[in-house]
Amino acid sequence: MNATAAAASGPIIEVRNVAKSFVVKRSVFGRPLARLAAVDDVSLALKPGETLAIVGESGCGKSTLGRLMMRLIEPTAGQVLIAGRDVTRMSHGAMREQRRHVQLIFQDPYASLNPRLTIGQTIAEPLMLQNIVPASQRPKRVAELLEMVGLRPELANRYPHEFSGGQRQRVVIARALAPEPDAIICDEAVSALDVSIQAQVLNLLKDLQKRLGLAYVFISHDLGVVKHIADRVAVMYLGKIVEIGTADEIFGAPRHPYTRALLSAITVAAPPSLQRARAARLHGDLPSPLSPPEGCRLHTRCPHARPACQTVDMSLDVEPSGHANACAFWRELPPQDEASRIREPRNAKLELLFGAFEAMAAETAASAAAKDAPVAGG
Numbered sequence: 418m419n420a421t422a423a424a425a426s427g428p429i430i431e432v433r434n435v436a437k438s439f440v441v442k443r444s445v446f447g448r449p450l451a452r453l454a455a456v457d458d459v460s461l462a463l464k465p466g467e468t469l470a471i472v473g474e475s476g477c478g479k480s481t482l483g484r485l486m487m488r489l490i491e492p493t494a495g496q497v498l499i500a501g502r503d504v505t506r507m508s509h510g511a512m513r514e515q516r517r518h519v520q521l522i523f524q525d526p527y528a529s530l531n532p533r534l535t536i537g538q539t540i541a542e543p544l545m546l547q548n549i550v551p552a553s554q555r556p557k558r559v560a561e562l563l564e565m566v567g568l569r570p571e572l573a574n575r576y577p578h579e580f581s582g583g584q585r586q587r588v589v590i591a592r593a594l595a596p597e598p599d600a601i602i603c604d605e606a607v608s609a610l611d612v613s614i615q616a617q618v619l620n621l622l623k624d625l626q627k628r629l630g631l632a633y634v635f636i637s638h639d640l641g642v643v644k645h646i647a648d649r650v651a652v653m654y655l656g657k658i659v660e661i662g663t664a665d666e667i668f669g670a671p672r673h674p675y676t677r678a679l680l681s682a683i684t685v686a687a688p689p690s691l692q693r694a695r696a697a698r699l700h701g702d703l704p705s706p707l708s709p710p711e712g713c714r715l716h717t718r719c720p721h722a723r724p725a726c727q728t729v730d731m732s733l734d735v736e737p738s739g740h741a742n743a744c745a746f747w748r749e750l751p752p753q754d755e756a757s758r759i760r761e762p763r764n765a766k767l768e769l770l771f772g773a774f775e776a777m778a779a780e781t782a783a784s785a786a787a788k789d790a791p792v793a794g795g
């Protein structure tokens with residue numbers, strides 16, 4: 418962790434009542450005619466060293482929230498704090514310096530690498546732009562960063578097209594590590610990779626977290642992956658956080674009907690419970706984000722909806738443990754079905770590979786410590 422963040426010892430990133438709406442239709446004179454609220458009144462904090470996952474259906478606002486968290490896009494309302502400093506109205510110069518604390522990696526490693534630069538040049542770019550390491554020491558630092566992500570330093574002179582998808586994502590991670598950030602926002606960072614490569618990259622992220630004290634915001638639609646990597650999980654629906662808690666709370670004792678439905682959708686239910694598992698499912702289609710329902714946004718699809726849900730507000734009911742959810746009637750809901758708990762993530766192959774790679778990583782670390790040998794990358 419960087420000195421500033423360590424000194425602050427508060428959240429690395431905090432968003433307070435943040436909102437983002439996009440103008441999706443304008444008049445011929447450029448006047449906004451329709452706005453889409455992608456993120457609506459969201460507050461959350463990323464603690465040092467933790468992995469906070471953001472999950473939800475496609476279009477619910479996960480990526481927009483991720484970009485707001487590093488002020489890559491301007492919020493329509495609310496505040497963004499990075500390493501304790503309010504960056505909401507910071508100048509671009511000051512923002513550049515503050516953004517060092519938070520880096521972003523996303524789904525397509527090929528698109529995020531310049532094909533005309535060697536990977537050594539790509540990794541050296543942030544070192545140069547932010548003047549982090551003197552020019553004479555940059556090749557050494559690039560070699561260190563490559564080793565950190567399990568790639569041989571000799572590969573620094575190669576071009577992105579000479580690498581596999583998994584290796585390219587390792588290069589992207591090395592570049593993200595160059596400014597010595599406190600946090601990395603991983604937006605569907607492993608979604609484009611084969612399952613076996615996914616497991617390797619996820620293990621690398623976990624390993625780097627242990628070694629460097631990094632915090633991650635892990636944006637994913639894959640709950641099987643999230644279950645393995647997250648300390649806390651925030652569940653989004655139509656631009657709102659509907660539930661947030663530890664991974665154990667969310668996967669073991671979900672409160673909100675939407676979280677329960679998401680989990681039941683990935684559960685392989687035992688035949689006798691199948692009926693009840695179905696009961697947890699939502700009906701109807703996702704409403705248009707251009708005109709979300711009044712009151713609780715889930716009420717048009719919720720199996721437990723009652724008339725009052727059409728007018729309730731969606732503020733989070735926070736328990737002392739920090740587990741919070743936005744269902745006004747969650748205390749009156751029937752107990753969660755056994756069948757709608759996550760038992761068997763669809764990504765069972767990933768689970769197996771995880772175990773195998775974790776064992777391999779432990780062995781490699783032990784032999785590397787003994788022989789001081791560099792690790793080979795996949």
Ligand SMILES: Nc1ncnc2c1ncn2[C@@H]1O[C@H](COP(=O)(O)OP(=O)(O)OP(=O)(O)O)[C@@H](O)[C@H]1O
Nearest residue numbers: 439441453455474475476477478479480481482706
């Ligand atoms: N620049 C933009 N202009 C207009 N609408 C946008 C823009 N960016 C995002 N949106 C809309 O905002 C909503 C949230 O999008 P966002 O990409 O944040 O969702 P997401 O949960 O990350 O989805 P996915 O998993 O498909 O990436 C969507 O309805 C999307 O179409």
